[in-house]
């Protein structure tokens with residue numbers, strides 16, 4: 001398995017310097033073990049310490065923060081709690097030699113988000129349709145295979161170490177779609193979760209579990225899972241006590257309820273606050289939390305019905321419940337109102353829950369962004385989302401009071417993420433969850449330095465050239481102007497413009513011979529713009545102020561509509577799709593330049609995916625351009641090839 005961003009060489013600066021560690025506890029032991037391993041590798045040993053890591057009650061930084069500085073030839077990390085020492089150590093790794101060069105004043109570093117969580121959509125059984133990992137593009141699960149717990153300690157430990165180095169401190173180990181086998185992780189297969197918790201614990205990571213809302217019936221033999229039934233509450237309390245007996249630092253439950261076929265409180269005529277609170281009450285005595293997902297919508301919509309708008313659903317369900325959730329309920333809201341599209345406005349739910357803890361959910365796994373076949377560095381998307389002033393002046397990150405969550409992209413693939421460059425997305429999520437104000441390009445630079453220690457300038461420049469704008473490139477050759485989808489149904493890879501147009505999923509573009517887009521205005525459409533606080537409710541409502549990149553998400557316009565860019569919609573579609581392919585075409589020659597500078601097997605893996613990306617981008621370009629040429633009859637102003 002690939003060392004990702006912690007190859008031995010990344011530890012050279014530390015491994016050659018004598019160090020001292022003051023403190024006790026499990027995580028302090030981890031720090032010692034890491035230092036010992038680095039010293040063993042690089043011959044560093046006894047002597048006057050040049051690196052000191054010490055617990056100190058007066059260190060500022062809270063439960064996970066630390067101060068880091070260098071004076072008189074000694075680099076010092078001080079922390080109030082052991083987790084801070086571990087994060088401080090990884091900071092020193094990131095700095096490398098710079099940590100031991102000139103003196104620098106001590107500064108305090110503390111995470112912006114208290115909980116920084118990865119959700120695994122891993123199944124215990126190989127699901128007949130979704131496979132071992134739902135929306136997984138990196139092979140099988142690192143936890144389970146074909147119904148059996150793998151208990152691959154080396155692998156899980158390596159993963160814990162990698163993600164801890166980015167700042168992750170929580171992992172949900174199983175799919176939010178909880179099938180029959182996986183439901184048992186809560187009770188008779190709890191030992192499998194406890195085993196994982198034991199491996200994650202030394203890296204400061206707590207384990208969470210996705211549970212079925214119907215568990216009292218499925219596992220407990222109760223006649224109902226009605227959250228207001230006292231026997232149901234008692235069952236959850238008893239089961240949760242057992243969980244904490246086995247895993248004293250268990251993080252809590254993740255629940256996908258009344259969503260895409262999963263059971264939920266609606267089945268018992270109860271609200272989502274009732275549903276979430278029964279679990280919250282069971283967890284509260286132990287300090288656990290429920291991540292209750294807001295991804296609730298009608299997935300059996302009739303495409304003929306123009307009054308139902310999937311984008312509205314989460315707000316319509318949850319905004320009226322604000323104030324009714326227990327303190328240890330965290331409403332987990334996807335960043336956009338639809339489903340992890342390449343471009344969506346941010347979800348208005350994030351601003352609608354002033355009295356509820358909210359965690360924004362991002363998707364590291366590239367379900368809709370090229371499935372780890374395409375280079376698509378998502379740092380810029382997340383940075384843009386998190387810094388968006390949704391409830392001015394408060395940003396999405398500031399409104400995300402319950403932490404940040406993302407769906408992991410990891411599998412048992414030797415590069416962890418299928419596409420080796422997709423490792424950067426996993427790295428970036430952790431770093432941005434720790435500090436959302438970091439620049440995505442600087443984060444990418446960190447990833448490059450760690451992953452390719454001593455990278456020559458040409459390698460660094462090449463990776464930046466390939467990755468910095470790769471999200472934008474992906475957007476150029478796929479669905480235009482925020483309209484979303486147009487992907488192959490079920491797989492969500494490659495173009496199928498009408499694939500979802502007459503489906504029950506509520507994701508339509510409404511293209512006809514005159515125009516395209518979804519009218520979500522209050523004036524003439526579904527009224528979705530009204531879910532936003534000012535000024536966004538007005539900015540999105542008006543054609544004159546709606547940003548180009550979201551135009552078709554909010555408006556249905558004629559092909560001749562002129563964008564702020566000065567181009568018509570149809571010419572924009574043609575231009576972006578030609579440009580997108582040319583940008584992808586440039587990637588392979590760039591990558592060839594660095595053939596001798598990276599491991600040949602890694603080089604070959606990336607090269608093979610770049611070829612697939614180009615094939616797929618061309619397919620997107622030609623299907624999109626031809627489709628809209630046929631619909632509109634408007635030729636390309638530059639006379640390029642469009643297959644009529």
Ligand code: GCU
Pocket residue numbers: 134135176177256260295339367
């Ligand atoms: C998407 C994805 C599903 C997943 C769902 C979710 O719809 O395609 O596979 O289960 O999101 O987030 O629950």
